[in-house]
Amino acid sequence: MHPMLRLVCTALLCSWTAQAVQAAPVTDARLANADNEPGQWLSVGRNRDEQRFSPLTRINTDNVSQLGLAWHADFDTNRGQEASPLMIDGVLYVTTAWSKVYAFDAVSGKALWQYDPKVPGGTGIKGCCDVVNRGVAAWGGRIYVGSYDGRLIALDAKTGKVVWQVVTVDQTKPYTSTGAPRIANGKVIIGNGGSEIGVRGYVSAYDAKDGTLLWRFYTVPGDPSKPYENEQLRKAAATWNGDLYWKLGGGTVWDGIAYDARTNLVYFGTANGTPWVAEARSPGGGDNLFLNSIIAVNADTGAYVWHYQTTPAETWDFDATSPVMLADLDLPAGRRHVLMQESKNGFFYVLDAASGQLLSADKYTTVTWASHVDMATGRPVEIAEARFGKTGKPAIVQPGGQGAHSWHPYSFSPRTGLVYMPVVETSTAFAPDPNYVARPGSANTAMGRTSPTIYNDLHSDAPRTSRAYLVAWDPVARRELWRSENRGTIASGVLSTAGGLVFQGAQKGEFAAFRDSDGMKLWSADPQTGVVAAPISYEIKGVQYIAQLAGYGSRDYYTGNRSRLLVYKLGGKHTLPPTGELPPARTFNPPPAFGDEALLARGADTYQVHCVMCHETQFGNRGLFPDLRVSPMINSADSFRTIVMDGVLEARGMVSFRDRITPADAEAVRAYLVRRAIDGKAAQAAVTAPVAAPAQRTAAPR
Ligand code: CA
Numbered sequence: 001m002h003p004m005l006r007l008v009c010t011a012l013l014c015s016w017t018a019q020a021v022q023a024a025p026v027t028d029a030r031l032a033n034a035d036n037e038p039g040q041w042l043s044v045g046r047n048r049d050e051q052r053f054s055p056l057t058r059i060n061t062d063n064v065s066q067l068g069l070a071w072h073a074d075f076d077t078n079r080g081q082e083a084s085p086l087m088i089d090g091v092l093y094v095t096t097a098w099s100k101v102y103a104f105d106a107v108s109g110k111a112l113w114q115y116d117p118k119v120p121g122g123t124g125i126k127g128c129c130d131v132v133n134r135g136v137a138a139w140g141g142r143i144y145v146g147s148y149d150g151r152l153i154a155l156d157a158k159t160g161k162v163v164w165q166v167v168t169v170d171q172t173k174p175y176t177s178t179g180a181p182r183i184a185n186g187k188v189i190i191g192n193g194g195s196e197i198g199v200r201g202y203v204s205a206y207d208a209k210d211g212t213l214l215w216r217f218y219t220v221p222g223d224p225s226k227p228y229e230n231e232q233l234r235k236a237a238a239t240w241n242g243d244l245y246w247k248l249g250g251g252t253v254w255d256g257i258a259y260d261a262r263t264n265l266v267y268f269g270t271a272n273g274t275p276w277v278a279e280a281r282s283p284g285g286g287d288n289l290f291l292n293s294i295i296a297v298n299a300d301t302g303a304y305v306w307h308y309q310t311t312p313a314e315t316w317d318f319d320a321t322s323p324v325m326l327a328d329l330d331l332p333a334g335r336r337h338v339l340m341q342e343s344k345n346g347f348f349y350v351l352d353a354a355s356g357q358l359l360s361a362d363k364y365t366t367v368t369w370a371s372h373v374d375m376a377t378g379r380p381v382e383i384a385e386a387r388f389g390k391t392g393k394p395a396i397v398q399p400g401g402q403g404a405h406s407w408h409p410y411s412f413s414p415r416t417g418l419v420y421m422p423v424v425e426t427s428t429a430f431a432p433d434p435n436y437v438a439r440p441g442s443a444n445t446a447m448g449r450t451s452p453t454i455y456n457d458l459h460s461d462a463p464r465t466s467r468a469y470l471v472a473w474d475p476v477a478r479r480e481l482w483r484s485e486n487r488g489t490i491a492s493g494v495l496s497t498a499g500g501l502v503f504q505g506a507q508k509g510e511f512a513a514f515r516d517s518d519g520m521k522l523w524s525a526d527p528q529t530g531v532v533a534a535p536i537s538y539e540i541k542g543v544q545y546i547a548q549l550a551g552y553g554s555r556d557y558y559t560g561n562r563s564r565l566l567v568y569k570l571g572g573k574h575t576l577p578p579t580g581e582l583p584p585a586r587t588f589n590p591p592p593a594f595g596d597e598a599l600l601a602r603g604a605d606t607y608q609v610h611c612v613m614c615h616e617t618q619f620g621n622r623g624l625f626p627d628l629r630v631s632p633m634i635n636s637a638d639s640f641r642t643i644v645m646d647g648v649l650e651a652r653g654m655v656s657f658r659d660r661i662t663p664a665d666a667e668a669v670r671a672y673l674v675r676r677a678i679d680g681k682a683a684q685a686a687v688t689a690p691v692a693a694p695a696q697r698t699a700a701p702r
Pocket residue numbers: 195196271272317318319
């Protein structure tokens with residue numbers, strides 16, 4: 001039996017029974033005073049400042065070596081896990097891929113209820129980066145989840161039964177919802193995703209009681225033949241050219257949102273535009289507001305208050321959607337209530353939370369697209385060669401499209417005054433597609449292909465493979481204090497505690513604790529899978545726990561990805577089931593090459609438009625989707641066609657492309673992949689690892 005199958009049917013998940021949960025309602029007062037309940041984790045960032053800092057101290061630098069597993073639960077999915085749980089009055093609430101919600105007794109791990117919104121498998125194609133979910137919000141005895149297909153669902157916190165649900169997006173368009181909702185004075189705030197394909201971004205506020213839509217703030221102007229929703233959007237329209245902006249859109253709010261009771265503002269970050277390449281998106285220039293911006297709106301009305309655009313006329317996929325975090329900092333100019341963002345573009349921003357005034361912007365990693373941010377104008381000073389759409393020449397840029405950091409939560413410790421943050425050293429070879437035409441419903445990046453030898457051709461010493469780190473950043477002194485390597489190509493989410501500890505998982509399979517003062521690794525455990533989500537901590541009856549959701553591409557698609565919740569305590573003796581024998585990592589086994597150069601070029605172009613988003617590592621594929629060069633399916637035209645054209649794997653998210661490409665296109669893609677596999681095999685000629693048999697998936701998890 002393949003190990004994945006055993007995991008699907010553990011004792012916990014095969015005997016779900018709804019039963020009463022004794023949980024007190026979360027109120028606005030409790031959320032406002034979260035620091036008075038240090039043992040709880042009431043909202044996804046723990047407090048409204050989204051600091052992800054636990055004031056608990058029972059687990060500390062002196063005893064963390066005794067940390068052991070208290071319990072675990074395995075889930076019925078092998079897709080990516082990105083959520084942080086909540087812990088409210090003894091109940092742990094967590095979401096998994098496909099937007100499923102689970103409630104557990106936080107001490108024993110006993111399953112209390114589960115809810116499955118039954119997201120259609122075919123909606124998987126609507127997102128760039130897997131059918132993930134990053135958590136729930138709690139208020140008034142209810143648990144709120146955004147489902148991948150764009151619903152906002154209120155569940156009874158005691159039973160998991162649906163109280164109400166509303167559709168927050170036009171489901172005929174490629175909108176997704178993966179971020180955790182936030183609560184602002186009885187309202188549920190939720191955004192959406194889809195800027196890689198083309199949708200108009202916005203944030204909505206719903207009445208937490210009954211799901212009534214209260215306000216909506218669009219991040220980019222709409223069809224100019226219709227009235228603008230507000231004066232700000234009318235002004236924003238002057239920063240655009242052409243007509244793609246309202247036909248495709250962008251600027252989605254797919255992750256970072258915060259509510260600040262002190263300013264009564266809701267803050268959120270917006271994504272890139274559609275397409276990525278500014279010259280293709282807005283011919284003739286323009287800043288393209290409010291793409292790649294941090295925006296503040298009035299929490300009661302949704303009215304615009306301020307914005308700061310991190311990357312005007314953005315062209316490298318530098319979404320400004322990273323978590324927004326609030327803190328009071330003693331800056332040289334005095335104590336300030338600030339908003340901080342470790343942005344995807346490589347700059348760490350500190351803004352005045354009330355006014356949006358830029359206080360500092362510093363590189364926290366290697367950045368080659370801009371020299372610095374001009375503090376007088378607030379604008380980045382660009383390196384001309386990096387703007388590849390303007391030069392028309394390929395450019396290798398750091399950070400790459402993956403970003404120096406993306407959604408992965410970071411933590412501010414009031415104990416040390418430091419921000420502990422995931423950082424990736426990465427680069428991308430960008431090139432414009434001179435033949436770009438907008439394709440509604442498909443990936444719209446306007447990125448052209450680059451040669452595999454481009455790094456050599458351009459004599460670039462930029463990293464060709466991403467490397468991840470945990471970095472301790474001083475937001476007042478504006479410098480890095482220490483960094484520790486984080487195993488993988490994605491830097492994982494972070495928790496810091498008053499016990500002097502920083503907890504972080506690793507994509508390549510580890511969960512570890514570091515000393516907050518110097519980064520010394522004091523403890524680690526093997527979760528048997530990759531970890532990218534951020535942990536939380538809670539305390540019940542004098543026992544402190546650390547909870548971590550695991551499961552994200554520990555090796556590759558073919559060896560499987562375990563999805564599980566791990567809960568640790570001092571002296572915990574629980575053990576994980578043995579892993580059994582994993583199949584060896586798959587390597588190249590292509591059939592003979594076929595097709596002439598015209599067919600290969602057709603295959604390459606089709607692949608670039610329709611396949612790269614999921615199947616190339618620089619986009620969504622980080623071991624969660626097959627590397628098609630090593631897929632056995634390229635060895636058979638019939639097998640390839642049944643998947644690509646007939647859609648036999650639709651329930652798992654791989655839809656049919658029959659409405660997008662022809663059977664001849666599909667065969668051209670196969671020819672292209674076979675050629676790439678042959679090239680890959682030649683490049684690895686010294687490697688003689690055996691090829692594994694296809695993993696058995698008779699009851700395929702999805
Ligand atoms: Ca993006």
